Amino acid sequence: MKLSTRTRYAMRAVLELANNYGNGPLQTRIIARNQDISTKYLEQIMAALKSTGLIRSQRGAKGGYILANPPEKIKLSDVFDVFEGPVVTVECVADEKYCKRAPDCIARQVWSEVQRAVRNVLQSTTLQDVIDKAKVTKSDYQI
Numbered sequence: 001m002k003l004s005t006r007t008r009y010a011m012r013a014v015l016e017l018a019n020n021y022g023n024g025p026l027q028t029r030i031i032a033r034n035q036d037i038s039t040k041y042l043e044q045i046m047a048a049l050k051s052t053g054l055i056r057s058q059r060g061a062k063g064g065y066i067l068a069n070p071p072e073k074i075k076l077s078d079v080f081d082v083f084e085g086p087v088v089t090v091e092c093v094a095d096e097k098y099c100k101r102a103p104d105c106i107a108r109q110v111w112s113e114v115q116r117a118v119r120n121v122l123q124s125t126t127l128q129d130v131i132d133k134a135k136v137t138k139s140d141y142q143i
Contacts, residue, residue: 001118007083009037010045014079017055018071018127025057025064052082071131077122087122089115 012035020026028046032039046065049055054074055065067074080087089111092099102108 001087001089004083006045006048007080009035009042010049010079010083011076012037013042013045014049014054014067014074015127015130017065017067018074018131021067021071024062025066027064030064048082049079052078054078054082067127071127072129074127075123076125076127076130077119080122087115087119089118 013031016031016034017026028042029039031037032042035042046055046057050057050065053068056068057063057065086094088094090108092102092105092108093112093115096102099105099108
């Protein structure tokens with residue numbers, strides 16, 4: 001499974017918003033600069049995130065984007081699903097009729113487990129979890 005660039009950039013953008021949560025909106029150009037993403041490309045990503053209600057925009061000189069909910073209420077799956085849709089490792093896991101061997105296929109069982117594991121991580125991890133983990137990791141490397 002390979003994630004699209006849009007998904008990876010969207011995750012980085014919402015994590016930046018999560019890290020800044022409570023400090024006011026962030027402008028797209030600031031997020032783009034901090035995350036080394038093209039501003040035009042990020043604007044498209046932010047529009048998609050806004051249309052799903054994950055983020056909100058505020059107009060004005062000090063406007064920008066903010067998370068629609070606190071970081072502890074937003075799961076990674078919320079962002080992932082906007083750009084990737086459901087996790088599917090192979091077609092026969094999603095639709096047993098795809099392959100006549102599916103009911104007895106031992107490989108299908110493995111792919112099904114992988115699919116469930118990925119989905120579980122995405123659904124059980126919030127933006128706040130990632131922010132907290134990053135803070136712990138940074139402190140581990142400071143001397």
